[in-house]
Amino acid sequence: MxxxxxxxxxxxxxxxxxxxxxxxxxxxxxxxxxxxxxxxxxxxxxxxxxxxxxxxxxxxxxxxxxxxxxxxxxxxxxxxxxxxxxxxxxxxxxxxxxxxxxxxxxxxxxxxxxxxxxxxxxxxxxxxxxxxxxxxxxxxxxxxxxxxxxxxxxxxxxxxxxxxxxxxxxxxxxxxxxxxxxxxxxxxxxxxxxxxxxxxxxxxxxxxxxxxxxxxxxxxxxxxxxxxxxxxxxxxxxxxxxxxxxxxxxxxxxxxxxxxxxxxxxxxxCNYSAADKDKLSYSEYLTEAEKCIFKWMSKSNLIETKHYIAHQRVSNWKALKEKAIVSSVGRITDQKVLLLMQKSANGIVLDDLALVADKFNSNIVILGSGDPYIESQFMQVMARRDNVLFLNGYDQKLGDTLYPLSKLFLMPSSFEPCGISQMLAMRDGQPCLVHGVGGLKDTVSHNETGFVFNGESLVQQVENLIESFEQALSLLSTNESQYNVISRNAESARFEWxxxxxxxxxxxxx
Structure with missing residues (x-):
């Protein structure tokens, strides 16, 4: 045939x-x-x-x-x-x-x-x-x-x-x-x-x-x-x-x-033979991020605020003790981050997640580009929250090495026909927190290979996202052995071509 x-x-x-x-x-x-x-x-x-x-x-x-x-x-x-x-x-x-x-x-x-x-x-x-x-x-x-x-x-x-x-x-x-x-x-x-x-x-x-x-x-x-x-x-x-x-x-x-x-x-x-074994340490990743920020800065004669704040954040993190990383890699669009953009008492929902992450001594790293308005909102969250780094661009190495470095991958898509990022994260042993829709529902099992939230409305989805986020980081903080079981389950899951x-x-x- x-x-x-x-x-x-x-x-x-x-x-x-x-x-x-x-x-x-x-x-x-x-x-x-x-x-x-x-x-x-x-x-x-x-x-x-x-x-x-x-x-x-x-x-x-x-x-x-x-x-x-x-x-x-x-x-x-x-x-x-x-x-x-x-x-x-x-x-x-x-x-x-x-x-x-x-x-x-x-x-x-x-x-x-x-x-x-x-x-x-x-x-x-x-x-x-x-x-x-x-x-x-x-x-x-x-x-x-x-x-x-x-x-x-x-x-x-x-x-x-x-x-x-x-x-x-x-x-x-x-x-x-x-x-x-x-x-x-x-x-x-x-x-x-x-x-x-x-x-x-x-x-x-x-x-x-x-x-x-x-x-x-x-x-x-x-x-x-x-x-x-x-x-x-x-x-x-x-x-x-x-x-x-x-x-x-x-x-x-x-x-x-x-x-x-x-x-x-x-x-x-997912292509498992292509798993990148070239892992970076926390400090090495920050150095690599700094190189990418400089590369993105060089594309314009004027320094863009988003890159300046990101560089300052990287420099500050380098001088501080290493923290657990919550990561997100992908296009910055309504499909992917509508829930993070909902208004809240603290600004937007991403602010709420940053506050929860801070409670558990964790940093949030977001890598991606897309809708200029959403990018601007994420930049403002980065300016407000010392534990948020928004890398507004894309670099293959920066994405590949973030997966094995992070402790939790965030993918709260409003719809997801299949999704590949969650598979790449799981391949590297990183549990994912996902919205139970489309391919995310079909690839992540709640409390087995990751964490899944749902909701019958935007308000419910936001509430359940924040609650699930806190539960995941709490488990990581208080019962690391159980969290590592979920991590190993994620790494052993296979979606072979x-x-x-x-x-x-x-x-x-x-």
């Missing part, structure tokens, strides 16, 4: 990662190959200089009333997996960045055009059998969903129509919505002769708009979401005021797919 994986990111390649989808597309092909499958992977060529490209073919692609030329390159072939990129100026014109930011007035405009062309290029490669002997086309997130639209509605793609289409949803919150017409970034501008059924691919809230995410759900043979619990959550209507995030407007389509037996929840895996790949084969591909 030959699978073609299609997506926007692939961490097997340099500078081709933004989120967790890149980890999946990096790892699952080799796990499938271990079961005897042949796997090809194709992503856009964002102009990475480090790639060694071997020319395969030029492809003529009808797009926006022109015949564009894209080029297919093989960049790696090993262990039964072929890695390809497709090059065109649309992909590399953004300075090597994978995604553009068009602002609130034209959301997804540049990216939607780019990935529509990418999808069209993939369809041409398949139809002309440049990559041949395929059995399954596996599309990842809205960026690749255009393949399903062309496969369904374009009479040109005869061979493509005979292949099985599988669609994985990694992030339901991002759907790539654009108008059907009257805009240069619209479905009819990209494919003016396409005779499509708008009822199947329109957005529910904005029926004059094309929704790639919904298109993938309705037009593909099999739908995959990245945890069992999340496969049930997406069938329910989101209730943000109550702190519940489910189908994000697509719950009807998810329920339809489930009723047809097309919806499956399979967890993502090899076993999960067998589920892909039996549920998604066969």
């Amino acid at each position: 030959h699978i073609l994986m299609v997506g926007a990111e692939n961490d097997r390649l340099p500078n081709c990662k933004v989120g967790g989808v890149a980890d999946v597309i990096r790892d699952i092909p080799y796990a499938l190959s271990g079961h005897g499958l042949t796997v090809s992977v194709v992503v856009p060529d964002y102009g990475q200089e480090q790639l060694t490209r071997h020319f395969i073919a030029d492809i003529a692609v009808p797009f926006r009333q022109h015949l564009e030329t894209a080029s297919l390159w093989l960049v790696e072939s090993s262990e039964g997996v072929n890695q390809y990129v497709i090059s065109h100026s649309l992909f590399s014109d953004n300075g090597g960045k994978i995604y553009c930011d068009d602002g609130a007035n034209r959301p997804f405009a540049s990216d939607a055009t780019k990935f529509a062309f990418f999808s069209a290029s993939v369809c041409e490669i398949i139809e002309h059998r440049v990559i041949d002997n395929l059995d399954v086309i596996h599309l990842h997130d809205w960026h690749a969903a255009g393949v399903s639209v062309l496969a369904k509605f374009s009479p040109r793609f005869v061979y493509l129509k005979t292949l099985k289409l599988v669609y994985t949803v990694h992030n339901l919150a991002l759907q790539g919505i654009r108008p059907f017409n009257h805009d240069e970034s619209s479905l009819e501008a990209w494919f003016p002769t396409l005779n499509y059924d708008g009822h199947q691919i329109c957005d529910h809230q904005y029926p004059h708009c094309y929704n790639p995410m919904r298109s993938g759900l309705n037009l593909c043979d099999v739908i995959h979401v990245v945890s069992t619990t999340y496969s049930f959550e997406v069938q329910e209507t989101s209730r943000p005021d109550e702190g519940f995030f489910g189908g994000e407007g697509l719950e009807h389509d998810m329920r339809l797919a489930a009723g047809q037996g097309r919806l499956f929840g399979i967890l993502n895996g 090899h076993g999960l790949a067998q589920e892909y084969i039996s549920k998604l591909y066969n």
